[in-house]
Amino acid sequence: MAAQTTTSGLAPSEQQAKRRHPQPPRMRRSIKNEPLVFGIIGFVVVLIAWEAAIDLGMARASLLSSPTRIWSAAVTDFGNGALWPHIATSLLEWTVGFALAIVVGIPLGLILGTFRRIGMIVDPLLSALYATPTVALVPLIILLFGIGIGAKFAVVFLEALVTLTVSTITGVKSADPRHLETARSFGASRWLAFTSVTLPSSVPFIVTGLRIGAGRALVGVIVAEFIAANVGIGFYISLNGNLLNASRVMLGVLLVGAFGVFVGIVIGRIQRYFDRWRPAIR
Amino acid sequence: MTTASPALRPVRNERDRKHRSPLQRWYRNHEAWVLGASGVIGFLLLWELGSRSGVVDQFFFSKPTDIASAAVREVQLARFWNDVKVSVWEFVTGYTLAVITAIPLGLIIGWYRRLSYMIDPWLNLFNSLPRIALIPLLVLWVGLGVESKIAVVFLGAFFSIIIPTVQGVRTVDRRLLDVAKSFGASQRLTFTSVVGPATVPFITTGLRLGIGRALIGVIVGEIYAQTSGLGVLIVRANENIQPDRMFFGVLIFTFSGILGVAALRRVEHYFDRWRPVSEER
Amino acid sequence: MTEQALALRATGVRMEYRDPATRERLTAIERMDIEIPEGEFVSIVGPSGCGKSTFLKIVNGLLPATEGEIEIKHSKGGSDHAMVFQDSSLFPWYSVQRNVAYGLACRGVKRKEAFARALPFIKLVGLEGFESKYPYQLSGGMQQRANLARALTVDPELLLMDEPFAALDAQTRELMQVELIRIWSEAQKTVLFITHQIDEAIFLSDRVIVMSARPGRILADITIELPRPRDLDIKRTPRFVEYEEQIWRLISKQLSVGPEAAA
The missing domain is CATH 1.20.5 (Single alpha-helices involved in coiled-coils or other helix-helix interfaces)
Structure with a gap:
């Protein structure tokens, strides 16, 4: 050791910056997943x-409440079937309203994003509507459509629509001009440029819109059922809130949350499918 | 002469600026503004005329002039200003609490990878469920008063802010962390020189989302537990079939949302000086 | 045995890692033994993926080696070592001056003093007048100048450079090579330089170390006996071309095995 230092001519060993790397034979243990x-x-x-x-x-x-109390509330209410109508109604409201919003919102966004001038005309109105918490319009919609399920479809539709349209427009506008130029320089028709460049590059934005829209649709279901309903998971939550039954309230909230998580996973799958050409981030 | 080859054609570009009058040029430069303004004016006109001619049901949809006069009437009432005061208080308190808790927590959670894994399921659950679903529970805990609305506003904004913050810390560029490490930066300096600046855009995104969620919290909270506030104004106007008043109430929320987001854009701009300017919409 | 003082000694450095996808144990570096005397400019060349950047990270303390020992001359006033990274490693949110002063800030120097001490280095690399610009406002070559200034500011005994010119266009790269020689002769640092450009390594270095394909080990240690000061014309001299061919033969043998041989 001493001989080494002298021959090498490195500074005296106590001043020497020295790193030894005696690594244990097994590597830093990494836990699977x-x-x-x-x-x-x-x-x-x-x-x-x-x-x-x-x-x-x-x-x-x-x-x-507590986890075991919520569990026993779940066992009771699922056991006697009291929960099923609430779940079924809310699911129906969400599905129909959200589906309508998709069918209308995405094409609308594609049109408004593609035709520049129409987009410009609508832009301020759309921005205003986007900034409006549409839940403020729920009382009006219920006044218009009555207390039945139609009003809920309308609320859910409206809640999800604006988000979907706006993200689709953003997506269309995000198309890389270089790619559009490539298409144009090869003489692609407007339609071909749209399907080969604009559509693929707007997909991530549309999926983001779906994600946010799904959440807002859920907000719509709950709010509409809070305000005027006699069935549905939102009604179940508010009813049990009034009855001071914390366990049942939490059960309802958890069911809504679990549904939200589930939808998030499904949309994540969709996203990954459409993004398979994109380099993975780390 | 004899060749049948097609004649040469001039190459044309639709955006050729050579032959344009000054008016055309002015329009070109202000097109978005002109078309946007005409969109808004056209919409208001259609609404007004439709309402007057009976195509649009005044009973439900009122008309712009009525809404304007309802606004003039409202702002002279003490009750209206009391509603404003209550709603603003709920929003400001809840939102501020969310900001000062969510940002530090998000930074910490994001920095410690395993901690963030442990908290992830809960964040995910709360983020996936509409926080307004918790209102009945919050009312159960703190009563119908202003506290329950503050709590809803807080929850709405909190998760919208903390989730992007955590994500921002986690996606900090590894190379820049390497630079800090290679120069022997302390943990503190690494945080202030790399993690903080890199996370700012994520935080401001969260703050922006949080405004919307917080406003929703104010409205739904007030609709659920009707004591006072602008949400109550909307419900009452609706119950009394006063669509002009109701739309006035809704518009207040619209403008608050627009103003809040515009203000945050300013903040974002300030923090983004170091970023190349991109043509954003 | 020459009694010249050493700036770096690496003994028996070995690096293994586990592929995160297949969980297979791979050897990145089989064995590296290097001694660099003070003031020398040494380059390591090798095919891509040979572990040369990994080796540099080990010297820099960013990665722990599996086996072996790294010894670096201890600096009295400054840092032991500093790294010039590949492109885009400047902090995008800091001005040039603040970036260059970063190393000093890491050592607890007050902002004002660090800024003042950064100035001569900004001048040295030719960025005078760009102190308050943000990185995005600089060209690639200028960014790498700032990157170099940042490393020089901490007055390191050993300057580590990880393919600093890889992302530059050919002309800018040559210009930067000339600049680096000028700065090196003014700053009088020991340099360990990683590159995959053979001509760059010969042009800059006193010694070129050629590494094998993975798992990396030293194939040859070639002393470049070209006169200094050098300018770009030297790249066209027969001696230079001879060195180029010698090193190219060593590396091309390594390339002919993989599927990317053509690249």
Whole structure:
């Protein structure tokens, strides 16, 4: 060791910046699928802490409920079938309203994005509508359509529509001018340029619109059912809120949340399918 | 002479500027503005005329002039200003609380990878569920008063801000982190020189989304627990079949949303000085 | 045995890693032993993926080696080593001056003083007048000048350069090579330079180390006996071309195995 330092002529060893790399034979242990493992841990830890806090009397069960209490509420209400009509109604409202919004909103966005001048005429109005919390119009819609399911379709439709249209327009406008020039220089027709360049490059934006729109549609379902309904998951939540039944309220909220997560996963799949030509980010 | 080859054709470009009058040029430069304004005016005119001629049902949709006069009447009422005060208070308190909690928490959660994995499912759950669904629960906890609305506003904005913040920290350019590490930057300096600036655009996006969510919180909270506020104004006007008043109430929210987002764009601009200017819409 | 002082000694450096996708254990670097005397300009060339950048990261302390030892001359006033990274490693949100002063800020120097100390280096690399510009306002060549100034500002004993000119166009690259020689002779630093351009390595260096394809090891250590100061004309001299051919033969043998041989 000493001999080494002298021959090398490096500075005296105590001043020397020296790094040894004696790595253990096994590499830094990496857990397979870390996000999933830690996700489950995080989820379970919170549930246990929650239950413990109630059982130890640190919080009142009548207000905060607890995982086991929510579970038994679920067993009861699913067991006697009381929940099914609520779920079915809300699902129907969401599906029909959202489907209508897709059928109208995406083509509308494609048109407004493609035809520049029409887009310019509508732009300020659309921006205003986009900035408006459309839930403020729910009372009017219920006045117009009555208390039945038609009003809910309309609310959900309106909630999701603007988002879908606006993101589609953004997508159309985001098409790379170089790609459009390529298409034009090869003499592509307007239609071919649209299908070969504009449409593929706007897909990610449309999918984002779907994601946000799905969430807003869910907001529409809940708000409409809060205001005027006698069936539906929003009604179930508000009814049990009035009955001071925290467990059932939480059950309802969790069902809505679980549905939201499910829709998010489905849209994530769609996104990945359409984005398979895109280089993965890390 | 004898060749049957087609004659040469001039190459034309539709955007050729050579033969344009000054008026045409002015229109070209202000086209978006001119068309946008005519869109708005045309819409208002159609609404007004449609309403007067009975094509549009005044009973439900009122007409622009009526809404304007309803606005004039409202702003002279003390009750109206009280409603404004309540709604503004709910919004400002809830939103501010969300900002000062969500940003630091998001930065911390994003920085510690495993911590973020553990919190992910909860963030995901809360982000996937309309926070307004929690209103009955919040009312159960803190009552029908202003606190429950503040709580809804807070929740609405909180998750909209924290999720992009976490994502921003996680997607910081690895190369720049390497640079910081190679120069021996302290943890603190790494945070202020790399993580912070890189995350700002994500945070401002969250702040922008948060405004919309917070406004929704104000309205739905007030509609659910009707004490006072602009949401109550809308519901009452609707119940009393006063569509002019109702639209006035809705428009207040529209303009608050537009103003809030415009103000945030300013902030964003300030933080984005270092970014090349791109033609944004 | 020459008694010349060393700036860097790497002994038996080996690098293995686990492919995150296949979970297979791969060897990036089989073995590297290098000694660099103070003040020398040494380049490492090799086919892409041979582990030369990995080696540089190990020297820089960004990656731990699996085995082996790195010794670097300790600096009294400045840093032991500093890295000039590949393109776009400037902080886009900082001005040129603040970027150049970054290394000093990392060492706790006050903003004002760091800015003042950065100035002569900004001048040295020829960026005078661009102090308050943001990186996006600079050309690629100017960005790499700033990148170089940032590393020089911390007064390192050993300057590490990771393909700094790879993203530049051919003419700018040659210009930067000339500039680097000028700056190197003024700043008098030991340099370890990574590149895949053979002519760049010969033109700049006192010694060129040729690495094999993965798993990387040293194929040859060639002393470049071209007179200094050098200018671009030297690239057309027979001696230079001879060196080029010698190194190209070593590398091309490595290339002929993979599917990317044509590239």
